[in-house]
Amino acid sequence: MREVFRNELDDLATQLVDMSIKVHEAMRLANQALRSNDLELAEKVIEADAVIDHMQYALDQQAAEMLALQAPVAADLRAVIGSLRMSASLERMGDLARHIAQQVRIRYPESAIPDHFSDTFTRMGESGEKIAEATENLLSNPGLTAVPTINAIDEELDELHLSIFAKLAEAPAGSLAPRHIADVTLLSRYYERFGDHAVSVSQKVEYLLTGNWEPYLSKK
């Protein structure tokens, strides 16, 4: 029984890694679609999100079965509940990469990013990919050292997000079409939220490794 549970827990961990790989891929391709205004690639990202949704569903079903059949306690129970929470965050990260791709599709053949903002979004895309990669690495090889890395990249994303508003505030009235400003605002928010969910995953890993919920509460 114990060994069965151990194997199933390993299986949940593998599924989380698989989800994080898909999320990383989605962010990478969404960035590429955005930078090169590539409709076909954007469609691919949008379509692929259903796979991530289904992975979450499968993982959640398995976690629920484990709770029902094995009735884990203490650290084992924390691991199953943590997996449920992490799968929800990863699913949401997939949604946000899809939202980026959807902005490309809505605005096509025009670019979703006005020229003036292309540098900032290149940097947001880089930070988005970095945090997706760090999340994948953290789940593949759980440890506390990745936690501050993820927090630092999240701060980069927060600063870039704020810099967008500073840039918008500086822009002379009439220099940007309202729909461009709306696009830029939403895109920036998607990257910023993507980072928040990566932090949330890293907090769960931290909690599982230490049993300490404090970071989860204090960083709210």
Next chain:
Amino acid sequence: MREVFRNELDDLATQLVDMSIKVHEAMRLANQALRSNDLELAEKVIEADAVIDHMQYALDQQAAEMLALQAPVAADLRAVIGSLRMSASLERMGDLARHIAQQVRIRYPESAIPDHFSDTFTRMGESGEKIAEATENLLSNPGLTAVPTINAIDEELDELHLSIFAKLAEAPAGSLAPRHIADVTLLSRYYERFGDHAVSVSQKVEYLLTGNWEPYLSKK
């Protein structure tokens, strides 16, 4: 043992109702702060969100203890897992009401809503309050009839959200300051996401009452 568990499950349900009451209150006051550009009220909403965060934490801790100590199965297990998910959605609804209040604070003493958009945001506020009230009623008195009501209000919010973009697209270049357009875009997104989370809560209730995960998957 059985009766202890039943009492604890009732207690979880009561905690969810309490959270939904606070969320409803937060949405009501955030709307009022936004409409009347009331900084003091906005501060109150921002501060009160910590209470909702703490309610989620307490509920989650209790649910985890129930899983550990009582090892529920079948419908009981579904109820505990469902409670964990609903508390996460309600907590997020609290965050979004806080974000609305934060927009008031950031822009104060200027109004966060340009004149041209005040009617739309009055309607969004009304729909936001209606969906928060419907969520509170659903949790107080679970049943399937509230589910289509919540879906219908969510559609209102989605339509209002889209109408904001149509309005932005029509606005003559230069008629709106970029920061106003960014404010309007974010505020609208907060209301739209608030509705999504209410739908998510209603899907969990539906799942608990019917055992059917389909709506959860198909509405992704």
